[in-house]
Amino acid sequence: MLPQWRKISDYFRSLFPGREKTLVILYTTDVHGFIYPYDYVLGRDTPWGLARLATRIAAYRKRYSEVLLLDNGDFLQGSPLTYYYNFLQNRGSHPIARVMNALKYDAASVGNHDIEQGPGVYNRIRRQFRFPWLSANAKIGHKRSYFQPYTIREFGDVRIAILGLTTPAIPLWLNPELYPGIHWQDMVSAARGWLPYLKESQRADVIIGLFHAGIHPNAHRPDWPKGIPEENPCLQIAEEMPGYDVILAAHEHRVYNSHPLKGEPDNPRRSLVMMAGSHGRHLGVVFLKLKRKKNSWRVVDKWGKIESVHHESPHPAIMELMRPYHQRIMHYINSRIGYARHTISSRYSRLKDGGFVNLIHQTQFRFSRAEISLAASFTTTYVLKKGPIRIRDVYGLYRYENYLYVVILTGQQLIDHLEWSAQYFTTVDPQNPLARPLINTDFMGFNYDMAEGISYEIDITRPVGERIQNARFGATGEPLDLQRSFRVAVNSYRAQQLRKRFRCPIIWKSNKEIRDLIVEYIKEKREIWDKTTPNWKLVPEWIVEKYIRERLERDFSAIRDE
Numbered sequence: 001m002l003p004q005w006r007k008i009s010d011y012f013r014s015l016f017p018g019r020e021k022t023l024v025i026l027y028t029t030d031v032h033g034f035i036y037p038y039d040y041v042l043g044r045d046t047p048w049g050l051a052r053l054a055t056r057i058a059a060y061r062k063r064y065s066e067v068l069l070l071d072n073g074d075f076l077q078g079s080p081l082t083y084y085y086n087f088l089q090n091r092g093s094h095p096i097a098r099v100m101n102a103l104k105y106d107a108a109s110v111g112n113h114d115i116e117q118g119p120g121v122y123n124r125i126r127r128q129f130r131f132p133w134l135s136a137n138a139k140i141g142h143k144r145s146y147f148q149p150y151t152i153r154e155f156g157d158v159r160i161a162i163l164g165l166t167t168p169a170i171p172l173w174l175n176p177e178l179y180p181g182i183h184w185q186d187m188v189s190a191a192r193g194w195l196p197y198l199k200e201s202q203r204a205d206v207i208i209g210l211f212h213a214g215i216h217p218n219a220h221r222p223d224w225p226k227g228i229p230e231e232n233p234c235l236q237i238a239e240e241m242p243g244y245d246v247i248l249a250a251h252e253h254r255v256y257n258s259h260p261l262k263g264e265p266d267n268p269r270r271s272l273v274m275m276a277g278s279h280g281r282h283l284g285v286v287f288l289k290l291k292r293k294k295n296s297w298r299v300v301d302k303w304g305k306i307e308s309v310h311h312e313s314p315h316p317a318i319m320e321l322m323r324p325y326h327q328r329i330m331h332y333i334n335s336r337i338g339y340a341r342h343t344i345s346s347r348y349s350r351l352k353d354g355g356f357v358n359l360i361h362q363t364q365f366r367f368s369r370a371e372i373s374l375a376a377s378f379t380t381t382y383v384l385k386k387g388p389i390r391i392r393d394v395y396g397l398y399r400y401e402n403y404l405y406v407v408i409l410t411g412q413q414l415i416d417h418l419e420w421s422a423q424y425f426t427t428v429d430p431q432n433p434l435a436r437p438l439i440n441t442d443f444m445g446f447n448y449d450m451a452e453g454i455s456y457e458i459d460i461t462r463p464v465g466e467r468i469q470n471a472r473f474g475a476t477g478e479p480l481d482l483q484r485s486f487r488v489a490v491n492s493y494r495a496q497q498l499r500k501r502f503r504c505p506i507i508w509k510s511n512k513e514i515r516d517l518i519v520e521y522i523k524e525k526r527e528i529w530d531k532t533t534p535n536w537k538l539v540p541e542w543i544v545e546k547y548i549r550e551r552l553e554r555d556f557s558a559i560r561d562e
Ligand SMILES: [Zn+2]
Pocket: 030, 032, 074, 111, 113, 251, 252, 253, 278
Protein backbone atom coordinates (compact mmCIF):
# COMPACT_ATOMS: atom_id res chain seq x y z
CA MET A 1 0.00 0.00 0.00
CA LEU A 2 2.56 2.50 1.13
CA PRO A 3 4.74 2.72 -1.99
CA GLN A 4 1.64 3.17 -4.11
CA TRP A 5 0.42 6.00 -1.91
CA ARG A 6 3.87 7.59 -1.97
CA LYS A 7 3.77 7.61 -5.74
CA ILE A 8 0.39 9.32 -5.80
CA SER A 9 1.38 11.96 -3.30
CA ASP A 10 4.65 12.54 -5.17
CA TYR A 11 2.62 13.00 -8.33
CA PHE A 12 0.41 15.66 -6.78
CA ARG A 13 3.41 17.37 -5.27
CA SER A 14 5.01 17.52 -8.70
CA LEU A 15 2.01 19.51 -9.98
CA PHE A 16 2.74 22.27 -7.43
CA PRO A 17 6.50 22.41 -7.28
CA GLY A 18 7.88 23.87 -4.07
CA ARG A 19 4.64 25.38 -2.73
CA GLU A 20 5.00 23.78 0.68
CA LYS A 21 7.88 22.57 2.78
CA THR A 22 8.49 21.05 6.18
CA LEU A 23 11.70 22.08 7.80
CA VAL A 24 13.05 20.18 10.79
CA ILE A 25 15.29 21.86 13.36
CA LEU A 26 17.20 19.59 15.68
CA TYR A 27 18.93 21.12 18.63
CA THR A 28 21.17 20.13 21.51
CA THR A 29 22.18 22.30 24.44
CA ASP A 30 24.40 22.44 27.53
CA VAL A 31 26.15 19.21 26.60
CA HIS A 32 29.00 20.04 29.03
CA GLY A 33 31.44 17.58 27.52
CA PHE A 34 29.10 14.57 27.78
CA ILE A 35 29.83 12.85 24.48
CA TYR A 36 30.97 9.32 25.23
CA PRO A 37 28.21 7.67 27.30
CA TYR A 38 30.39 7.41 30.38
CA ASP A 39 30.56 9.47 33.56
CA TYR A 40 34.27 9.85 34.33
CA VAL A 41 33.65 11.16 37.84
CA LEU A 42 31.28 8.44 38.97
CA GLY A 43 33.14 5.83 36.94
CA ARG A 44 30.15 4.29 35.20
CA ASP A 45 28.20 4.22 31.94
CA THR A 46 25.49 6.82 31.43
CA PRO A 47 22.24 6.29 29.52
CA TRP A 48 22.74 9.70 27.80
CA GLY A 49 25.45 11.71 26.02
CA LEU A 50 25.94 13.24 22.58
CA ALA A 51 27.01 9.89 21.09
CA ARG A 52 23.50 8.58 21.80
CA LEU A 53 21.86 11.77 20.48
CA ALA A 54 23.87 11.27 17.30
CA THR A 55 21.93 8.08 16.52
CA ARG A 56 18.65 9.98 16.79
CA ILE A 57 20.03 12.85 14.70
CA ALA A 58 21.04 10.40 11.96
CA ALA A 59 17.54 8.89 12.00
CA TYR A 60 15.94 12.32 11.46
CA ARG A 61 18.30 13.08 8.61
CA LYS A 62 17.33 9.84 6.95
CA ARG A 63 13.63 10.59 7.28
CA TYR A 64 13.60 14.29 6.33
CA SER A 65 15.56 15.98 3.61
CA GLU A 66 15.64 19.44 5.14
CA VAL A 67 17.16 19.28 8.59
CA LEU A 68 19.00 21.99 10.45
CA LEU A 69 21.25 20.97 13.37
CA LEU A 70 22.04 23.56 16.04
CA ASP A 71 23.76 23.60 19.40
CA ASN A 72 23.04 26.19 22.05
CA GLY A 73 26.36 26.48 23.88
CA ASP A 74 28.06 25.29 27.08
CA PHE A 75 29.80 22.32 25.51
CA LEU A 76 33.36 23.28 26.51
CA GLN A 77 33.15 22.75 30.27
CA GLY A 78 31.81 20.27 32.75
CA SER A 79 33.66 16.99 32.44
CA PRO A 80 37.22 15.74 32.89
CA LEU A 81 37.28 15.29 29.11
CA THR A 82 36.81 19.01 28.43
CA TYR A 83 39.19 19.99 31.21
CA TYR A 84 41.90 17.68 29.95
CA TYR A 85 41.67 18.82 26.34
CA ASN A 86 41.20 22.49 27.25
CA PHE A 87 44.18 22.78 29.56
CA LEU A 88 46.37 19.69 29.87
CA GLN A 89 46.58 18.57 26.27
CA ASN A 90 46.13 21.67 24.21
CA ARG A 91 47.75 20.69 20.95
CA GLY A 92 46.08 18.90 18.09
CA SER A 93 42.38 18.68 17.46
CA HIS A 94 39.96 19.09 20.32
CA PRO A 95 37.50 16.18 20.69
CA ILE A 96 34.55 18.59 21.00
CA ALA A 97 35.41 20.20 17.66
CA ARG A 98 35.99 16.83 16.03
CA VAL A 99 32.65 15.44 17.15
CA MET A 100 30.66 18.58 16.34
CA ASN A 101 32.28 18.77 12.91
CA ALA A 102 31.58 15.10 12.30
CA LEU A 103 27.93 15.64 13.19
CA LYS A 104 27.82 18.55 10.71
CA TYR A 105 26.30 21.15 12.94
CA ASP A 106 24.95 24.14 11.01
CA ALA A 107 25.68 26.60 13.83
CA ALA A 108 26.21 26.88 17.57
CA SER A 109 25.90 29.69 20.11
CA VAL A 110 28.45 30.75 22.71
CA GLY A 111 27.61 29.84 26.32
CA ASN A 112 28.88 31.43 29.52
CA HIS A 113 30.82 28.29 30.45
CA ASP A 114 32.51 28.36 27.04
CA ILE A 115 33.73 31.90 27.80
CA GLU A 116 34.79 30.72 31.27
CA GLN A 117 37.48 28.57 29.66
CA GLY A 118 39.28 31.74 28.59
CA PRO A 119 40.32 33.15 25.22
CA GLY A 120 43.20 30.68 24.82
CA VAL A 121 40.68 27.85 24.75
CA TYR A 122 37.70 29.35 22.95
CA ASN A 123 39.80 30.95 20.22
CA ARG A 124 41.68 27.70 19.62
CA ILE A 125 38.49 25.67 19.27
CA ARG A 126 36.83 28.36 17.17
CA ARG A 127 39.51 27.90 14.53
CA GLN A 128 38.76 24.17 14.44
CA PHE A 129 34.99 24.48 13.98
CA ARG A 130 33.67 23.99 10.47
CA PHE A 131 30.43 25.83 11.33
CA PRO A 132 29.80 29.36 12.64
CA TRP A 133 29.94 29.94 16.39
CA LEU A 134 27.54 32.76 17.13
CA SER A 135 27.11 35.53 19.66
CA ALA A 136 25.76 38.87 18.51
CA ASN A 137 25.88 40.59 21.91
CA ALA A 138 29.56 39.97 22.72
CA LYS A 139 30.46 43.50 21.64
CA ILE A 140 33.81 45.07 20.93
CA GLY A 141 33.11 48.78 21.07
CA HIS A 142 29.70 49.82 19.73
CA LYS A 143 29.45 48.15 16.37
CA ARG A 144 31.52 45.02 16.16
CA SER A 145 30.80 41.60 17.65
CA TYR A 146 33.68 39.47 18.86
CA PHE A 147 31.99 36.35 17.47
CA GLN A 148 30.06 36.03 14.25
CA PRO A 149 26.59 37.42 15.10
CA TYR A 150 24.34 35.44 12.77
CA THR A 151 24.37 33.04 9.85
CA ILE A 152 22.07 32.36 6.93
CA ARG A 153 21.23 28.83 5.81
CA GLU A 154 19.37 28.18 2.61
CA PHE A 155 17.16 25.23 1.75
CA GLY A 156 16.29 25.75 -1.89
CA ASP A 157 15.07 29.32 -1.92
CA VAL A 158 14.05 29.36 1.76
CA ARG A 159 16.35 31.65 3.71
CA ILE A 160 16.82 30.89 7.39
CA ALA A 161 18.58 33.37 9.67
CA ILE A 162 20.07 32.13 12.92
CA LEU A 163 21.02 34.77 15.47
CA GLY A 164 23.24 33.79 18.41
CA LEU A 165 23.09 35.54 21.80
CA THR A 166 24.80 34.86 25.11
CA THR A 167 23.46 35.54 28.60
CA PRO A 168 24.81 38.99 29.49
CA ALA A 169 25.04 38.27 33.23
CA ILE A 170 28.56 36.96 32.62
CA PRO A 171 30.28 39.85 34.54
CA LEU A 172 28.48 38.59 37.62
CA TRP A 173 30.39 35.32 37.52
CA LEU A 174 33.52 35.65 35.44
CA ASN A 175 36.75 37.51 35.84
CA PRO A 176 37.02 40.12 33.02
CA GLU A 177 40.38 38.58 32.02
CA LEU A 178 38.36 35.73 30.55
CA TYR A 179 36.72 38.02 27.99
CA PRO A 180 39.20 40.84 27.32
CA GLY A 181 37.66 43.79 25.50
CA ILE A 182 34.16 42.25 25.32
CA HIS A 183 31.13 44.09 26.62
CA TRP A 184 27.98 41.98 27.07
CA GLN A 185 25.07 43.82 25.55
CA ASP A 186 21.60 43.39 26.99
CA MET A 187 19.93 40.54 25.07
CA VAL A 188 16.54 42.22 24.68
CA SER A 189 17.95 45.26 22.91
CA ALA A 190 20.30 43.09 20.84
CA ALA A 191 17.42 40.85 19.74
CA ARG A 192 15.34 43.91 18.89
CA GLY A 193 18.16 45.58 16.98
CA TRP A 194 18.92 42.60 14.74
CA LEU A 195 15.35 41.65 13.85
CA PRO A 196 14.58 44.22 11.11
CA TYR A 197 18.04 43.75 9.61
CA LEU A 198 17.59 39.98 9.31
CA LYS A 199 14.06 40.34 8.01
CA GLU A 200 14.61 43.16 5.49
CA SER A 201 18.26 43.46 4.53
CA GLN A 202 18.90 39.74 4.73
CA ARG A 203 15.43 38.79 3.40
CA ALA A 204 15.13 35.92 5.89
CA ASP A 205 11.95 33.84 5.61
CA VAL A 206 12.53 32.21 8.97
CA ILE A 207 14.32 33.71 11.98
CA ILE A 208 15.69 31.49 14.71
CA GLY A 209 17.00 32.84 18.02
CA LEU A 210 19.78 30.58 19.27
CA PHE A 211 20.01 32.08 22.73
CA HIS A 212 22.25 30.75 25.46
CA ALA A 213 20.00 32.06 28.25
CA GLY A 214 17.05 30.78 30.23
CA ILE A 215 13.38 31.51 30.63
CA HIS A 216 13.13 32.37 34.35
CA PRO A 217 13.95 36.06 34.84
CA ASN A 218 16.20 37.14 37.71
CA ALA A 219 16.94 40.83 37.38
CA HIS A 220 13.85 41.93 39.35
CA ARG A 221 15.20 40.28 42.50
CA PRO A 222 16.28 42.66 45.26
CA ASP A 223 19.79 41.16 45.47
CA TRP A 224 20.41 41.47 41.70
CA PRO A 225 23.34 43.91 41.23
CA LYS A 226 22.73 47.17 39.40
CA GLY A 227 24.06 47.39 35.85
CA ILE A 228 23.83 43.67 35.10
CA PRO A 229 21.21 42.98 32.39
CA GLU A 230 18.60 40.24 32.68
CA GLU A 231 20.20 36.80 32.74
CA ASN A 232 17.24 34.85 31.30
CA PRO A 233 15.15 37.00 28.93
CA CYS A 234 14.02 34.36 26.39
CA LEU A 235 10.31 34.54 27.22
CA GLN A 236 10.38 38.33 27.31
CA ILE A 237 11.91 38.41 23.82
CA ALA A 238 9.32 35.90 22.59
CA GLU A 239 6.53 38.05 24.01
CA GLU A 240 7.79 41.35 22.62
CA MET A 241 9.20 40.12 19.31
CA PRO A 242 7.00 37.55 17.55
CA GLY A 243 9.28 38.07 14.52
CA TYR A 244 11.46 35.34 15.99
CA ASP A 245 9.75 32.22 14.70
CA VAL A 246 11.67 29.98 17.06
CA ILE A 247 13.63 30.82 20.21
CA LEU A 248 15.88 28.07 21.44
CA ALA A 249 16.73 28.63 25.10
CA ALA A 250 19.49 27.10 27.22
CA HIS A 251 21.49 27.68 30.37
CA GLU A 252 19.00 26.45 32.99
CA HIS A 253 19.32 22.75 32.15
CA ARG A 254 15.55 22.36 32.12
CA VAL A 255 13.02 21.00 29.69
CA TYR A 256 10.44 23.43 28.26
CA ASN A 257 8.32 23.53 25.12
CA SER A 258 5.74 26.26 24.39
CA HIS A 259 4.29 24.59 21.23
CA PRO A 260 3.79 20.89 21.81
CA LEU A 261 0.85 20.56 19.40
CA LYS A 262 0.51 20.55 15.67
CA GLY A 263 -2.13 22.75 14.02
CA GLU A 264 -3.00 25.17 16.82
CA PRO A 265 -4.62 28.18 15.13
CA ASP A 266 -2.46 30.94 16.62
CA ASN A 267 0.73 28.90 16.48
CA PRO A 268 2.52 30.74 13.67
CA ARG A 269 2.04 34.13 15.27
CA ARG A 270 3.68 33.33 18.59
CA SER A 271 7.36 32.46 18.93
CA LEU A 272 7.99 28.84 19.67
CA VAL A 273 10.23 28.68 22.75
CA MET A 274 12.04 25.50 23.70
CA MET A 275 14.68 24.39 26.19
CA ALA A 276 16.06 20.89 25.71
CA GLY A 277 17.67 19.99 29.05
CA SER A 278 21.40 19.31 29.32
CA HIS A 279 24.25 16.78 29.17
CA GLY A 280 23.03 15.10 26.00
CA ARG A 281 19.91 13.79 27.69
CA HIS A 282 17.41 15.30 25.25
CA LEU A 283 17.08 16.25 21.62
CA GLY A 284 14.93 19.28 20.79
CA VAL A 285 12.92 18.78 17.59
CA VAL A 286 11.03 21.63 15.92
CA PHE A 287 8.85 21.30 12.82
CA LEU A 288 8.15 24.34 10.68
CA LYS A 289 5.55 24.13 7.98
CA LEU A 290 6.24 26.72 5.30
CA LYS A 291 4.11 27.95 2.41
CA ARG A 292 5.24 30.01 -0.52
CA LYS A 293 3.58 33.41 -0.80
CA LYS A 294 4.65 35.16 -4.00
CA ASN A 295 8.43 35.47 -3.75
CA SER A 296 8.88 34.52 -0.15
CA TRP A 297 8.05 31.79 2.32
CA ARG A 298 5.86 32.05 5.38
CA VAL A 299 5.67 29.82 8.44
CA VAL A 300 2.08 28.56 8.54
CA ASP A 301 2.42 26.10 11.39
CA LYS A 302 5.01 25.08 13.93
CA TRP A 303 5.27 22.62 16.74
CA GLY A 304 7.97 20.86 18.64
CA LYS A 305 8.86 17.98 20.88
CA ILE A 306 11.68 17.15 23.22
CA GLU A 307 12.85 13.59 22.96
CA SER A 308 14.63 11.76 25.70
CA VAL A 309 17.42 9.61 24.27
CA HIS A 310 17.84 7.37 27.29
CA HIS A 311 19.18 4.03 26.20
CA GLU A 312 19.36 4.95 22.51
CA SER A 313 22.39 3.05 21.29
CA PRO A 314 25.46 5.24 20.75
CA HIS A 315 26.38 6.08 17.18
CA PRO A 316 29.22 3.75 16.06
CA ALA A 317 31.10 6.40 14.08
CA ILE A 318 31.11 8.83 17.00
CA MET A 319 32.20 6.07 19.39
CA GLU A 320 35.01 5.16 17.03
CA LEU A 321 36.14 8.75 16.77
CA MET A 322 36.01 9.21 20.55
CA ARG A 323 37.71 5.95 21.58
CA PRO A 324 41.32 7.22 21.77
CA TYR A 325 40.23 10.33 23.68
CA HIS A 326 38.16 8.19 26.02
CA GLN A 327 41.06 5.86 26.79
CA ARG A 328 43.32 8.80 27.52
CA ILE A 329 40.80 10.25 29.99
CA MET A 330 40.30 6.88 31.72
CA HIS A 331 44.01 6.70 32.35
CA TYR A 332 44.19 10.28 33.64
CA ILE A 333 41.12 10.10 35.87
CA ASN A 334 42.21 6.91 37.60
CA SER A 335 45.68 8.05 38.60
CA ARG A 336 46.25 7.80 42.34
CA ILE A 337 47.15 10.89 44.41
CA GLY A 338 46.69 9.91 48.08
CA TYR A 339 44.78 7.88 50.62
CA ALA A 340 41.52 8.54 52.54
CA ARG A 341 41.61 7.21 56.12
CA HIS A 342 37.84 7.66 56.43
CA THR A 343 34.92 7.63 54.07
CA ILE A 344 33.94 11.30 53.65
CA SER A 345 30.42 11.93 52.40
CA SER A 346 28.95 15.14 50.98
CA ARG A 347 25.41 14.14 51.93
CA TYR A 348 25.02 16.52 54.89
CA SER A 349 27.83 18.85 53.88
CA ARG A 350 25.53 21.89 53.84
CA LEU A 351 23.73 21.01 57.07
CA LYS A 352 26.67 20.19 59.35
CA ASP A 353 30.29 21.22 59.39
CA GLY A 354 32.39 18.24 58.28
CA GLY A 355 35.34 16.85 56.42
CA PHE A 356 34.04 17.35 52.92
CA VAL A 357 34.02 21.16 52.85
CA ASN A 358 36.91 21.23 55.30
CA LEU A 359 39.17 19.74 52.66
CA ILE A 360 38.39 22.77 50.46
CA HIS A 361 39.00 25.18 53.35
CA GLN A 362 42.30 23.56 54.26
CA THR A 363 43.43 23.78 50.64
CA GLN A 364 42.43 27.44 50.48
CA PHE A 365 44.36 28.23 53.68
CA ARG A 366 47.37 26.24 52.53
CA PHE A 367 47.83 28.17 49.28
CA SER A 368 46.68 31.68 50.26
CA ARG A 369 47.51 33.94 53.16
CA ALA A 370 43.88 34.37 54.18
CA GLU A 371 42.59 34.62 57.75
CA ILE A 372 39.12 33.39 56.88
CA SER A 373 38.01 30.94 54.19
CA LEU A 374 34.60 30.74 52.49
CA ALA A 375 33.59 27.63 50.56
CA ALA A 376 30.44 26.00 49.25
CA SER A 377 29.69 22.34 48.78
CA PHE A 378 29.00 21.69 45.08
CA THR A 379 27.45 18.31 45.66
CA THR A 380 25.28 16.40 48.09
CA THR A 381 25.77 13.07 46.39
CA TYR A 382 29.49 12.49 46.13
CA VAL A 383 31.18 10.11 48.56
CA LEU A 384 34.95 9.98 48.90
CA LYS A 385 35.46 6.35 49.87
CA LYS A 386 38.01 5.15 52.37
CA GLY A 387 41.03 3.93 50.41
CA PRO A 388 43.12 5.30 47.55
CA ILE A 389 42.16 8.78 46.33
CA ARG A 390 42.19 9.25 42.57
CA ILE A 391 42.01 12.34 40.35
CA ARG A 392 38.40 11.45 39.66
CA ASP A 393 37.53 11.93 43.36
CA VAL A 394 38.70 15.53 43.20
CA TYR A 395 36.35 16.16 40.28
CA GLY A 396 33.56 14.60 42.35
CA LEU A 397 34.41 16.87 45.23
CA TYR A 398 34.96 20.04 43.24
CA ARG A 399 33.14 20.20 39.97
CA TYR A 400 33.85 23.75 38.77
CA GLU A 401 36.83 25.45 37.19
CA ASN A 402 37.45 28.18 39.75
CA TYR A 403 40.60 29.95 40.80
CA LEU A 404 41.44 30.87 44.38
CA TYR A 405 41.13 34.57 45.23
CA VAL A 406 41.68 36.60 48.37
CA VAL A 407 39.33 39.54 48.91
CA ILE A 408 39.14 42.11 51.70
CA LEU A 409 35.85 42.10 53.60
CA THR A 410 34.89 43.94 56.76
CA GLY A 411 33.34 41.96 59.62
CA GLN A 412 29.98 43.51 58.72
CA GLN A 413 30.27 42.51 55.04
CA LEU A 414 31.19 39.00 56.06
CA ILE A 415 28.06 38.77 58.22
CA ASP A 416 25.94 40.27 55.41
CA HIS A 417 27.31 37.66 53.02
CA LEU A 418 26.64 34.80 55.43
CA GLU A 419 23.09 36.13 55.88
CA TRP A 420 22.61 36.21 52.09
CA SER A 421 24.05 32.73 51.87
CA ALA A 422 21.73 31.46 54.62
CA GLN A 423 18.78 32.02 52.27
CA TYR A 424 19.56 28.44 51.36
CA PHE A 425 17.37 27.59 54.35
CA THR A 426 13.69 28.40 54.79
CA THR A 427 12.49 29.79 58.13
CA VAL A 428 11.37 27.00 60.42
CA ASP A 429 8.46 27.10 62.82
CA PRO A 430 9.71 25.28 65.96
CA GLN A 431 6.10 24.26 66.79
CA ASN A 432 5.88 22.40 63.52
CA PRO A 433 9.45 21.96 62.29
CA LEU A 434 8.85 19.49 59.48
CA ALA A 435 5.91 21.29 57.91
CA ARG A 436 8.04 22.70 55.08
CA PRO A 437 11.29 21.69 53.43
CA LEU A 438 14.25 23.19 55.27
CA ILE A 439 16.07 23.70 52.00
CA ASN A 440 14.95 26.62 49.83
CA THR A 441 15.01 25.25 46.29
CA ASP A 442 14.97 28.77 44.80
CA PHE A 443 18.46 29.39 46.14
CA MET A 444 21.24 27.49 44.41
CA GLY A 445 23.21 25.25 46.73
CA PHE A 446 26.50 26.30 45.16
CA ASN A 447 25.81 29.80 46.52
CA TYR A 448 25.57 28.59 50.12
CA ASP A 449 28.94 29.45 51.65
CA MET A 450 30.33 28.07 54.87
CA ALA A 451 33.14 29.84 56.71
CA GLU A 452 36.28 28.62 58.42
CA GLY A 453 38.41 30.90 60.60
CA ILE A 454 35.37 32.24 62.43
CA SER A 455 32.74 30.47 64.50
CA TYR A 456 29.01 31.19 64.27
CA GLU A 457 25.51 29.77 64.43
CA ILE A 458 22.68 30.02 61.91
CA ASP A 459 19.31 30.27 63.66
CA ILE A 460 16.84 28.74 61.20
CA THR A 461 13.81 29.88 63.24
CA ARG A 462 14.60 33.54 62.46
CA PRO A 463 13.95 35.41 59.21
CA VAL A 464 16.64 36.04 56.60
CA GLY A 465 18.88 38.89 57.75
CA GLU A 466 18.74 38.01 61.45
CA ARG A 467 20.11 34.50 61.47
CA ILE A 468 23.85 34.71 62.02
CA GLN A 469 24.50 34.58 65.77
CA ASN A 470 27.56 34.53 68.06
CA ALA A 471 30.10 35.24 65.35
CA ARG A 472 33.63 35.10 66.75
CA PHE A 473 37.00 35.45 65.11
CA GLY A 474 38.73 32.08 65.35
CA ALA A 475 42.27 33.32 65.95
CA THR A 476 41.30 35.31 69.09
CA GLY A 477 37.95 33.86 70.14
CA GLU A 478 36.74 37.47 70.49
CA PRO A 479 33.38 38.55 69.06
CA LEU A 480 33.84 39.39 65.38
CA ASP A 481 34.86 43.05 64.99
CA LEU A 482 32.40 44.42 62.43
CA GLN A 483 34.64 47.38 61.55
CA ARG A 484 37.84 45.41 61.03
CA SER A 485 38.99 44.21 57.60
CA PHE A 486 39.84 40.56 56.99
CA ARG A 487 41.65 38.68 54.25
CA VAL A 488 39.08 36.18 53.00
CA ALA A 489 39.81 33.24 50.66
CA VAL A 490 37.02 32.61 48.13
CA ASN A 491 36.68 31.06 44.70
CA SER A 492 36.85 33.30 41.63
CA TYR A 493 33.12 32.96 40.96
CA ARG A 494 32.26 34.17 44.44
CA ALA A 495 34.85 36.95 44.24
CA GLN A 496 32.96 38.42 41.26
CA GLN A 497 29.66 38.30 43.16
CA LEU A 498 31.20 39.89 46.26
CA ARG A 499 32.88 42.57 44.21
CA LYS A 500 29.60 43.47 42.53
CA ARG A 501 27.81 43.60 45.87
CA PHE A 502 30.40 45.22 48.15
CA ARG A 503 32.98 46.66 45.74
CA CYS A 504 35.53 44.83 47.86
CA PRO A 505 39.15 44.73 46.68
CA ILE A 506 40.65 41.51 45.30
CA ILE A 507 44.22 41.36 46.62
CA TRP A 508 45.45 38.00 45.36
CA LYS A 509 44.72 35.41 42.66
CA SER A 510 46.11 31.91 42.31
CA ASN A 511 47.65 30.85 39.03
CA LYS A 512 46.18 27.36 39.41
CA GLU A 513 42.60 26.25 39.72
CA ILE A 514 41.24 25.24 43.10
CA ARG A 515 40.76 21.70 41.85
CA ASP A 516 44.45 21.46 40.98
CA LEU A 517 45.31 22.95 44.37
CA ILE A 518 43.22 20.27 46.08
CA VAL A 519 45.16 17.62 44.13
CA GLU A 520 48.40 19.23 45.27
CA TYR A 521 47.19 19.44 48.86
CA ILE A 522 46.24 15.76 48.93
CA LYS A 523 49.57 14.76 47.36
CA GLU A 524 51.38 16.78 49.99
CA LYS A 525 49.39 15.41 52.95
CA ARG A 526 49.33 11.87 51.50
CA GLU A 527 46.52 10.94 53.89
CA ILE A 528 43.16 12.65 54.48
CA TRP A 529 40.95 12.33 57.56
CA ASP A 530 37.33 13.32 58.16
CA LYS A 531 37.43 16.51 60.21
CA THR A 532 35.65 16.57 63.55
CA THR A 533 35.90 20.05 65.16
CA PRO A 534 32.88 22.05 63.98
CA ASN A 535 33.07 25.86 63.95
CA TRP A 536 29.54 26.52 62.70
CA LYS A 537 26.17 24.92 63.19
CA LEU A 538 22.52 25.30 62.36
CA VAL A 539 20.40 25.88 65.49
CA PRO A 540 18.25 24.61 67.10
CA GLU A 541 20.21 21.43 66.55
CA TRP A 542 17.34 19.10 67.48
CA ILE A 543 15.35 20.42 64.50
CA VAL A 544 18.22 19.74 62.13
CA GLU A 545 18.66 16.20 63.48
CA LYS A 546 14.94 15.53 63.22
CA TYR A 547 14.89 16.98 59.70
CA ILE A 548 17.79 14.81 58.58
CA ARG A 549 16.12 11.72 60.04
CA GLU A 550 12.60 12.29 58.82
CA ARG A 551 12.40 14.55 55.79
CA LEU A 552 15.70 15.36 54.08
CA GLU A 553 15.80 12.49 51.59
CA ARG A 554 12.34 13.38 50.31
CA ASP A 555 13.36 17.03 49.76
CA PHE A 556 16.63 16.17 48.05
CA SER A 557 14.73 14.82 45.10
CA ALA A 558 13.36 18.34 44.44
CA ILE A 559 16.80 19.96 44.40
CA ARG A 560 18.11 20.73 40.96
CA ASP A 561 21.39 22.51 41.45
CA GLU A 562 23.67 19.75 40.28
ZN1 LIG B 1 25.06 24.92 31.05
